[in-house]
Amino acid sequence: MKRRDLLCSVPLIGTTLAAAPYQPTQIKVRGGTRPVVIPTHEFAGNLDERLDFPASWDVNVMHMRGHGAHVLTPAEIRQQLEKPTGTKPLRELAEGRKTVVITFDDLTRTTPAYQVTPWVVEQLKAAGIADENILFLASYGTHRAMTAAEVRKKLGADIARRFAWLNHNIFAGLKETGTTSFGNRIALNQTFLAADLKICLSGIKVHNDAGYGGGAKAVMPGVAWLESVEYNHNVILRNTRTAGPVRVFQNEMRKDMIEAARMAGVDFTVQILYNQKLQATHVFSGDIVEAHHAGVRVAAGHYCTPTFQDADIVVANGYPQNAQAFHSQRWIGRSVREGGTGVLIIQHPLGLDPVHYLNNRTAGRDGTSYFRMAERRRNARLPKNSALIVYSQYMDRQQRNTFPQATAFADKWEDVIRLLQERHKGTPRVAVYPYGGMQHQEIELDG
Numbered sequence: 499m500k501r502r503d504l505l506c507s508v509p510l511i512g513t514t515l516a517a518a519p520y521q522p523t524q525i526k527v528r529g530g531t532r533p534v535v536i537p538t539h540e541f542a543g544n545l546d547e548r549l550d551f552p553a554s555w556d557v558n559v560m561h562m563r564g565h566g567a568h569v570l571t572p573a574e575i576r577q578q579l580e581k582p583t584g585t586k587p588l589r590e591l592a593e594g595r596k597t598v599v600i601t602f603d604d605l606t607r608t609t610p611a612y613q614v615t616p617w618v619v620e621q622l623k624a625a626g627i628a629d630e631n632i633l634f635l636a637s638y639g640t641h642r643a644m645t646a647a648e649v650r651k652k653l654g655a656d657i658a659r660r661f662a663w664l665n666h667n668i669f670a671g672l673k674e675t676g677t678t679s680f681g682n683r684i685a686l687n688q689t690f691l692a693a694d695l696k697i698c699l700s701g702i703k704v705h706n707d708a709g710y711g712g713g714a715k716a717v718m719p720g721v722a723w724l725e726s727v728e729y730n731h732n733v734i735l736r737n738t739r740t741a742g743p744v745r746v747f748q749n750e751m752r753k754d755m756i757e758a759a760r761m762a763g764v765d766f767t768v769q770i771l772y773n774q775k776l777q778a779t780h781v782f783s784g785d786i787v788e789a790h791h792a793g794v795r796v797a798a799g800h801y802c803t804p805t806f807q808d809a810d811i812v813v814a815n816g817y818p819q820n821a822q823a824f825h826s827q828r829w830i831g832r833s834v835r836e837g838g839t840g841v842l843i844i845q846h847p848l849g850l851d852p853v854h855y856l857n858n859r860t861a862g863r864d865g866t867s868y869f870r871m872a873e874r875r876r877n878a879r880l881p882k883n884s885a886l887i888v889y890s891q892y893m894d895r896q897q898r899n900t901f902p903q904a905t906a907f908a909d910k911w912e913d914v915i916r917l918l919q920e921r922h923k924g925t926p927r928v929a930v931y932p933y934g935g936m937q938h939q940e941i942e943l944d945g
Contacts, residue, residue, distance in 0.1 A: 530552065530553045530554075531550035531551060531552065531553055532550070532551045532552065532553050532555065532557050533548050533549065533550050533551075534548070534549045534550075534551065534557065534559055534930055534932070535547070535548050535549075535932075536548075536549060536815050536817065536843070536930075536932045536933070537774055537775060537815075537817050537818070537932070537933055538815070538817055538843075538845035538846070539817075539845060539846055539847070540605075540608050540776065540817055540818040540819075540820065540846065541605050541608070541648075541651045541652075542846055542847050542848070544775070544776070545845075547845065549813075549911055549930075550911070550915075551915070551928065552915070552919075554925050555925060555926055555928050556925055556926070556927045556928060557928045557930065558806055558809075558927070558928060558929050558930065559930045559932060560803055560804060560805075560806055560929055560930060560931050560932075560937070561774075561803065561932065562774070562800070562801050562802060562803045562933075562936070562937045562938075563799055563800060563801070563802050563803070564771075564773060564779060564799070564800035564801060565773070565774060567773055567779040567780075567800065568779060569773065569775075569777045569778070569779060570613075570777075570778045570779060570780070570781065572613075572616075575613060575614060575617060575778060575781055576617050578780070578781045578782070578783075579614065579617055579768060579781055579783045580783075581783070582766070582783045582784030582785075582789065583782060583783070583784035583785060583788045583789045583792050584784045584785030584787070584788030584789065585765070585766055585784045585785050587621075588618065588621040588622075588697075588766050588783070589621045589622075589624050589625050590625075591695065591765055591766055592621060592622050592624075592625030592626075592627055592695055593625050593626075595625070595627065595694040595695040596627070596631055596694050597631045597633070597692070597693050597694045597695070598622055598627055598631060598632045598633065598693055598694065598695040598696075598697065599633050599634075599635050599689060599690050599693035599695075599696055599697070600615075600618060600632070600633070600634050600635065600697040600698075600699060601634075601635045601636075601637035601690065601696075601697070601698045601699060601716050601717075601720055601721060602615075602634060602635070602636060602637065602652055602653060602699045603636075603637055603638065603652075603699075603700060603701065603711075603716070603720070604636060604637075604638035604641055604642075604644050604648070604652070605644070605648050605651065605652065605821075606638075606641055606819060606821045606822060606851065607700075607701055607703070607711060607819075608701065608703070608772070608776050608818040608819065608935075608936070609652075609699065609700060609701025609712075609770055609772075610701070610770060610772055610776050610777065610778055611652050611653055611654075611699045611701075611770075612651075612652065612653055612654035612657070613770070613777075613778045614699060614768050614770065614778070614781060615653050615654055615657045615699070616654070616657070618697065618699070618768065619632065619657065619661070622695075627695075629660065629661060630662075632661050632662075633661070633662050633663065633664065633689070633693070634649075634653060634657070634658075634661055634662070634663040634664075635663070635664050635665075635666060635687065635689065635690055635721065636649065636663065636664065636665045636666055637666055637698070637716050637717075637720030637721045638665070638666060638720070639666075639668070639715075639719030639720050639722070639727060639856075640668055640719055640724060640727055640854060640855040640856035640857075641851070641853065641854060641855075642851070642853035643665040644665055646658070649663055664689065666687050666690075666720070666721045667687070668722070668723060668724040668727070668855060669724060671687060671688050671689065672685040672686060672687060672688060672722075672723045673685060673686060673687075673688040673691050675691070675758075675761040675762065676761050678754050678757040678758065678761075679757060680734050680750065680753070680754045680757070681729070681733075682726055682729045682730055682733075682734065682754050682757075682758070683725070683726060683729070684718070684722065684723075684726050684757075684758045684761055685722065685723035685725070685726055686717065686721050686722055686723070686726075686758070686761070686762055687721035687722075690721050690762065691762060691763075695765050695766070696762065696763060696764045696765050696766075697764075697765065697766045697767065697768075698716035698717065698720075698759075698764055698766075698767045698768075698786060699716070699767070699768050699770075700712035700713060700715065700716045700767065700768070700769055700770070700790075701769070701770045701771075701772065702769050702770065702771050702790070702793045702794060702797045703797075703801070703936050704743050704744065704797075704801055704936070704937075704938035705743065706742065706743050706825065706828075707731070707735055707741045707742070707751055708741070708746075708749065708751055708752050708755065709741075709742070709743065709744055709745040709746035709749050709752055709794070709944075710744065710746055710790075710793075710794050710797060712769050712770075712790055712793065712794075713752075713755075713756075713759075713767070713769065713786055713787060713789075713790030713791075713793075713794075714752070714755035714756045714758065714759035714786055714787065714790070715755055716759070716764075716767070716786070717755065717758050717759040717762050717764065717786075718730055718754070718755040718758035718759065719731070719856075721762075722758065724855060724856065724859070726758070727856055728856055728859070728860070730751060730754050730755065730758075731751075731856060732860065734750055734751050734754050735751050738750040738751060740944075743938055743939070743941060744794075744798060744938060744939075744941040744942070744943060744944070745943075745944045746790075746791070746794050746943065746944065746945070747791070747943065747944050747945025748944045748945055749944065756787055759786050759787070764786045766783065766784065766785075766786075767783065767784065767785070767786040767789050767790070768781060768782070768783050768789075769781065769782040769783070769789050769790050769792075769793040771793060771796060771797055771800055774818075774932065774933040774936070776818060779800070780793065780796050780800070794943065795943065798941075798942070798943050801936060801937060801938050802937075802938060802939065802940045802941070803931070803937040803938065803939065803940070804940060805829075805832050805833055805939055805940070806833045806927075806929035807833065808833075808834075808835040808838075808927075809833045809834055809835060809838060809927050809928060809929040810834075810835060810838050810839070810922050810926035810927050810928065811834075811838060811839050811840075811841065811918055811922060811926050811927070811928040811929070812829060812830045812833045812834045812838065812839075812840045812841070812928075812929045812930075812931070813840075813841040813843065813928065813929070813930040813931065814826040814827055814828075814829040814830050814840065814841070814842050814843065814931045814934040815843045815845075815930075815931060815932050815933055815934050815935075816842065816843055816844045816845070816846070816934065816935055817843075817845065817846075817932075817933050817934075817935055818933060818935050818936055819935030819936070820844050820845065820846035820848070820849070820850075820935070821846070821848060821849075821850060821851035822850070822851070822935075823842060823844045823850060823935070825934070825935050826842065826843075826931065826934030826935045827840070827842050827934075828934075829929075829931045829934045829937070830842065830881070830884065830886070831881035831882070831884075832939070833929045833931075834881070834882055834884045835882065836882045836883060836884075837882070837883050837884065838882065838884050838885075839884060839885045839886070839887065839918060839921055839922065840880070840884055840885070840886050840887070841886075841887045841888075841889055841914060841918070842886065842887070842888050842889070843889045843890065844888060844889070844890040844892065844893065845889075845890060845891070845892070846892065847892055848892075849890065849892040849893060849894070849897045850897045850900060852896065852897075872899050875899065875900055875901065875902065876899075876902060876903040877902070877903070878902045879902070880902060880904070885904065885906070885921060886901065886902065886904070886905045886906070887905070887906045887907070887908060887914055887917055887918070888901060888905055888906070888907050888908075889907075889908050889909075889911065889914050890907070890909065891909045893907055893909075
């Protein structure tokens, strides 16, 4: 049975499930409703679901500026990648090298790496590098290790079958490379360091501390030691005012990452921007810093989204980063009026991923037990005295325990609408962020 068949055997909770992934649907609209189609299930079926709102409601769908951007064809991807920034072309760099390690991020980062891996391998083969000397390395930082099925989704089934791959280990198999100017003692994956040619594949998407994902993050935290990551994510972050979303050029946390990547001697990188369907719209290649900087200058316009002000109801879809849906939840605090209601959608079989070694370690550093942490979360306050509804068919008790006690949960959209109608009479103003995990505010770059 195919993965999609398995998903469809579970009663999905959207008003209507699209006929196939990414396909336009012609589904009869129910009388008196206003439909909104949202993407869901990233890397787990890539499904569209339709949400029906009462027709009398003032529904505003907040798309990012790059919503309608041209999707690159394979030929256009190759053409753009063959014009690197700050380095020689990959094929030239690979000449005379023997061993290659290529890093790639995990499924919590929705980089469509499979769209560029064929080109990367093609360049390496043209330079005479043998298949057995090409290794892919999952650079998941302090997240959990990836499974074989997940690696196939990220790299493409043919690449994952043809070439060896490994998971990074944040606890062992590390080698010290030096100390950054910020006082961070850096240790990195020793297999990565031992390669004759080091390549990093990344996606550029907003990051609330490091400005954007991608670039040097493939090394720090991607293939770094837990202690090095903690210093970067906690010590430097606490002592700086330069971090934040879309802040890249003056960001000291990011600069520490760059120093770590320079110590590693990364030779080449590919950076990908994508649309709400996780299809590449821009690709950049070359130096791990210069190519990333070129990409973020485009990303600042591509992902930016107007903030709807003082909405009665804010619907934030956790896609395409459902495992860390708090990224999307921030849109509720930005847009909801005092006493309004937020709806957070978490439509993914894995729900909220509980494995994050750094966060788990930090949370328990003072001896705090699970029970104390659960109590703190139950007593947490929501912004602007708002209410929260979490809409998902996948929330178990453990995941529900991560939300404040007053949170309402629904596994049917009609139940969400019923709860909203009880709280909001008349014609409420509704803001919908259809792929909130990749959208960011209209913020100017810091350089």
